[in-house]
Structure formats: C-alpha cells, structure tokens
Amino acid sequence: MDDPLKNVHTIRIHAAWERIEIDAGMAASPAKKVSLPDEVPIAATTVFVVYTRRFNRPSGLGVEHRVELECSLRIAANAASLNGHPIVVGDESAFDITTLLLPHNELTFTVPAPLIADASSGTARLVITAS
Numbered sequence: 501m502d503d504p505l506k507n508v509h510t511i512r513i514h515a516a517w518e519r520i521e522i523d524a525g526m527a528a529s530p531a532k533k534v535s536l537p538d539e540v541p542i543a544a545t546t547v548f549v550v551y552t553r554r555f556n557r558p559s560g561l562g563v564e565h566r567v568e569l570e571c572s573l574r575i576a577a578n579a580a581s582l583n584g585h586p587i588v589v590g591d592e593s594a595f596d597i598t599t600l601l602l603p604h605n606e607l608t609f610t611v612p613a614p615l616i617a618d619a620s621s622g623t624a625r626l627v628i629t630a631s
Contacts, residue, residue: 509558511626513571513607517553521546536573536622542613549616551609557601558628567601568627570594573609576618580609594627 514536521529523545534540534551542549551573558567572593574580580587582600611619 507630509628511558511628513553513555513624513626517551520550520552522548522550536619536624538619538622542616546613546616548613549611549619551611551619553607553624555605555607555626557603557605558626561601561628564631565598566596566629566631567598568594568629569597569607569624570627571607571609571624572622573611573619573624576611576615576622577609578612580607582607597626 517534517536517538518531519534519538519540520531521542523529523543524547528550529543529546532540538551561567569582569587570593574587574589574593574595577589580589582597583602583605585600587595587597
C-alpha cells in the first residue's frame with residue numbers, strides 16, 4: 501500500500517515578509533521586514549497592514565503536482581492576491597494556487613488593524629502534493 505505522506509512536501513514561508521502599515525489618510529509607513537508569526541506592534545494610527553511575500557516557483561513541479569497555500573492571514577484579510585490575481589478570503593486557510601504560480605511570485609494580504617492579532621499568531625506554507 502502506498503504511503504500518502506510520501507507524496508507531500510511542505511515549504512515554510514514564514515520569514516522574509518514585508519509589512520507596510522496604512523493610516524486613515526492612506527499614508528504608508530516605510531516597509532519593515534517581519535516573520536510570521538508577526539509580533540511587532542503596529543502604530544496606534546494604523547488602519548490596515550499590508551503583508552507581501554515574494555518567492556520563486558518551487559522547482560521540479562510537474563502536471564501531477566498540486567500546490568496549496570496554507571496561510572492563516574487569508575482568514576483575517578479583507579483582500580488577498582497572488583501575482584495580481586485575487587485570492588478569495590474567508591474561513592479556510594488553504595487555497596489551491598497551482599495555476600497561479602509563475603517563476604517569480606508575489607503574495608499580498610491586506611489585514612484590517614482590528615484583526616492584526618491574527619497575524620501575531622500567523623503561519624504560512626506551501627503544501628505540494630503529487631498525485
């Protein structure tokens with residue numbers, strides 16, 4: 501019998517996030533490098549926090565592979581995108597991104613300040629499954 505766990509590979513993307521705080525006047529703070537979970541306090545005037553993570557397409561992917569993004573920021577975000585394509589935000593942290601992957605990728609989440617506590621315990625990873 502095949503072991504299904506041997507067909508799964510996980511890549512953590514917890515480090516090298518860029519965080520920009522947006523205030524009520526839509527002024528942006530200078531970008532800060534953070535890791536998830538992000539425990540760095542935000543300014544009292546912050547209305548939104550924009551998290552951006554750039555990463556390369558995992559090597560060795562074939563048509564038999566599926567890539568899911570598992571990111572708890574997706575639940576707290578009011579907007580999210582991968583390479584400019586909207587990602588549905590909602591109750592599930594996992595999302596199939598296989599068809600959206602490019603050689604170089606940019607993942608963005610916009611989180612309202614009242615929900616920033618979810619980012620303080622946030623995690624992110626790519627889960628690659630071979631069929």
